[in-house]
Amino acid sequence: MSDRRTVGRVARLHFENGLTHQEIAKLYDLSRVKVTRMLAEARQTGIVEITVHSDERPFYEVERALADRFGLKRVWVSPPIEPGDSGGQSADNRVLGVTGAEAMQTLLDQATRVVIGLSAAVSASSKCLPKFSAAELEIFPLAGGRAGRASGSNPQELVATVAAATGGQSFQLPAPLIAADSRVYEALMERAGCAAVLEEAAQADLLIVGVGAASKVAPVFRQQVSPSDLDEIARSTAVGDISARFFDSAGNAVRNDLDRRVVGLSLEQMRKISNRLAISGGEDKAAAVRAVAESGLINHLATDLTCAYALLRED
Numbered sequence: 001m002s003d004r005r006t007v008g009r010v011a012r013l014h015f016e017n018g019l020t021h022q023e024i025a026k027l028y029d030l031s032r033v034k035v036t037r038m039l040a041e042a043r044q045t046g047i048v049e050i051t052v053h054s055d056e057r058p059f060y061e062v063e064r065a066l067a068d069r070f071g072l073k074r075v076w077v078s079p080p081i082e083p084g085d086s087g088g089q090s091a092d093n094r095v096l097g098v099t100g101a102e103a104m105q106t107l108l109d110q111a112t113r114v115v116i117g118l119s120a121a122v123s124a125s126s127k128c129l130p131k132f133s134a135a136e137l138e139i140f141p142l143a144g145g146r147a148g149r150a151s152g153s154n155p156q157e158l159v160a161t162v163a164a165a166t167g168g169q170s171f172q173l174p175a176p177l178i179a180a181d182s183r184v185y186e187a188l189m190e191r192a193g194c195a196a197v198l199e200e201a202a203q204a205d206l207l208i209v210g211v212g213a214a215s216k217v218a219p220v221f222r223q224q225v226s227p228s229d230l231d232e233i234a235r236s237t238a239v240g241d242i243s244a245r246f247f248d249s250a251g252n253a254v255r256n257d258l259d260r261r262v263v264g265l266s267l268e269q270m271r272k273i274s275n276r277l278a279i280s281g282g283e284d285k286a287a288a289v290r291a292v293a294e295s296g297l298i299n300h301l302a303t304d305l306t307c308a309y310a311l312l313r314e315d
């Protein structure tokens with residue numbers, strides 16, 4: 001990373017004085033490529049903020065077509081995620097995160113209690129959320145997480161990130177995502193605070209989740225299940241999941257031993273929440289996103305252009 005003072009000077013010369021990259025490079029005895037990188041850094045670190053005074057949406061027609069096709073209340077479409085870049089990689093963070101954050105802010109402004117499911121796309125979107133005041137907002141995790149070093153792959157961290165952006169109150173769920181067996185599950189649910197938090201979460205008026213593909217189980221989930229659990233998923237009719245709640249192409253829950261050990265809201269409980277936003281992109285997620293959209297499991301969607309086109313193609 002470049003010296004912040006130098007980046008600031010370069011940014012002012014370009015954006016305020018109108019100097020070209022080449023002119024700045026000559027003044028500071030830098031390469032033109034270095035100047036270009038410094039100007040990009042100025043935007044990434046917040047030294048430069050760009051405001052576009054227009055309400056025109058780049059993919060309005062696609063958003064409208066998706067909303068009409070699936071009966072959704074609102075759709076947000078980002079530029080395409082290139083093949084191989086979905087599933088939480090840096091490209092996903094840059095491309096879908098900004099659009100997901102726009103969708104989140106729009107709906108959070110209208111909510112009083114939100115429950116948030118962990119996914120790479122939701123995590124990226126939460127990090128792009130601008131600060132705005134929603135002090136009355138209560139923020140709950142959809143399901144348990146995992147112990148260990150802070151890494152951005154924990155629902156407690158995700159809830160805290162949204163609380164920091166909104167000024168709302170965050171709640172914690174002191175449990176893993178998957179209980180080892182039925183006895184552990186029962187003990188967790190009986191533990192003081194665990195069942196009560198999920199009961200409160202079920203009363204939310206906004207759900208924000210990612211949608212995973214059953215054929216590509218997320219690493220954070222793989223860490224908590226056995227090979228036999230993964231084999232069971234592979235043999236099932238599952239096309240996708242929301243925080244380890246697997247569903248088939250009709251959006252119905254896949255009932256198995258694993259489902260009974262998930263510490264979190266059920267699909268039925270999610271469906272009762274009035275506003276339900278999914279943030280998910282990439283062509284590999286299209287079948288799973290189609291299932292939750294067609295079945296009414298979600299009624300708002302933030303996705304990328306690649307997934308959007310796949311959803312609009314005839315079966």
